Amino acid sequence: MKVMAEQNDNPAIILSGYQFVPIQHPARWRDRARDFGERHSLKGTVLIAGEGINFSLAGSRSALEHWLEWVGAGLGCRSPVLNRQVLSGEPFRRLKVRVRDEIVTFDATIRPERGRHVPPDAWNELIARDDVQVVDTRNEYEVRIGTFAEAENPGTDSFTEFKDYCRRSLDPGRPVAMFCTGGIRCEKAGAWLEQQGFNAVYQLEGGILRYLAETPPAASRWRGECFVFDDRVSVDSSLRPTGRIVCRGCRRPVSGLDAAGVPPIDEDGSCRLCADPFDEARLGSLRERARQVELAAARGQKHLGPEAQS
Numbered sequence: 001m002k003v004m005a006e007q008n009d010n011p012a013i014i015l016s017g018y019q020f021v022p023i024q025h026p027a028r029w030r031d032r033a034r035d036f037g038e039r040h041s042l043k044g045t046v047l048i049a050g051e052g053i054n055f056s057l058a059g060s061r062s063a064l065e066h067w068l069e070w071v072g073a074g075l076g077c078r079s080p081v082l083n084r085q086v087l088s089g090e091p092f093r094r095l096k097v098r099v100r101d102e103i104v105t106f107d108a109t110i111r112p113e114r115g116r117h118v119p120p121d122a123w124n125e126l127i128a129r130d131d132v133q134v135v136d137t138r139n140e141y142e143v144r145i146g147t148f149a150e151a152e153n154p155g156t157d158s159f160t161e162f163k164d165y166c167r168r169s170l171d172p173g174r175p176v177a178m179f180c181t182g183g184i185r186c187e188k189a190g191a192w193l194e195q196q197g198f199n200a201v202y203q204l205e206g207g208i209l210r211y212l213a214e215t216p217p218a219a220s221r222w223r224g225e226c227f228v229f230d231d232r233v234s235v236d237s238s239l240r241p242t243g244r245i246v247c248r249g250c251r252r253p254v255s256g257l258d259a260a261g262v263p264p265i266d267e268d269g270s271c272r273l274c275a276d277p278f279d280e281a282r283l284g285s286l287r288e289r290a291r292q293v294e295l296a297a298a299r300g301q302k303h304l305g306p307e308a309q310s
Contacts, residue, residue: 012087014044014230015064016209017080018103018184020052020112026099029075034097036070043092044230047103051111053077054103054184056230058092081183083209085239091230104184106159112191117205118177120214124221126177126202127151133170137162137180137189138227141252145234145244146224148179162189166196175200181226182207212239227253248286249276260290 023029026048033046044057053075072078102108118126127134127150136143136151143153154165170176176198178186186203193201204211208226217237225234225242232241233253244253248261256273257263264272269279
């Protein structure tokens with residue numbers, strides 16, 4: 001299994017990974033995974049389904065190595081796609097282990113095998129080709145804050161809309177180079193595209209996170225920030241947290257928020273940023289959450305962030 005290099009002897013680590021592998025009795029493994037995580041002081045999110053496992057966990061290096069041994073021996077996940085990052089803060093506030101129909105929601109009938117992975121050091125050459133369709137498989141709010149210069153934006157609000165974009169916009173006769181945050185969405189999308197008759201479908205190995213970790217800044221074709229699904233919200237091209245906040249209403253990174261993440265609301269209760277309606281109960285919830293954020297800041301504490309809201 002491939003991992004990113006670590007930078008000191010005793011860091012706090014965030015380990016994210018996935019593998020598509022048949023898992024019998026996911027609910028039983030959910031309970032076992034929760035017990036394991038609590039015993040080893042792990043925090044983060046684990047999704048388990050009949051098709052495999054998807055996780056993003058923070059903890060000590062030794063605890064996370066034990067985790068990999070555990071999922072390998074118990075679940076047969078011996079070759080997950082992994083990303084590791086050294087941390088200076090705390091990206092998760094608690095441990096959540098959940099059973100899902102899919103470890104990434106797209107199409108439950110798809111049974112992906114490992115796709116055509118392109119390592120970061122070969123990615124720039126691939127996406128520079130005139131015949132290649134470069135596609136960002138992430139959603140609009142993620143693409144908006146950062147993407148590759150050559151990439152097409154499907155303009156989706158959810159990954160399940162990606163099929164319609166492909167049918168409408170992609171040419172089956174030309175190669176497709178896809179990317180996402182850590183690689184998992186591309187596994188499903190790539191398998192689906194091959195079912196539709198696309199013969200040359202490639203994906204960035206380890207996703208954006210591995211590309212940023214392994215590509216020298218001078219050679220990088222990445223532009224902007226990368227959204228991540230934890231309290232860091234987004235990271236820059238050096239994988240440092242940007243300090244970006246998310247909207248307390250839609251939980252997405254947008255401009256125009258106040259310091260607590262509350263969007264500007266018109267007198268009729270609609271958000272001036274997205275026109276989403278807010279009734280009095282929802283507005284009251286937002287205001288109370290903003291108040292709690294301010295109180296926590298005054299005490300020198302960090303209030304639960306986007307990871308805890310999901």
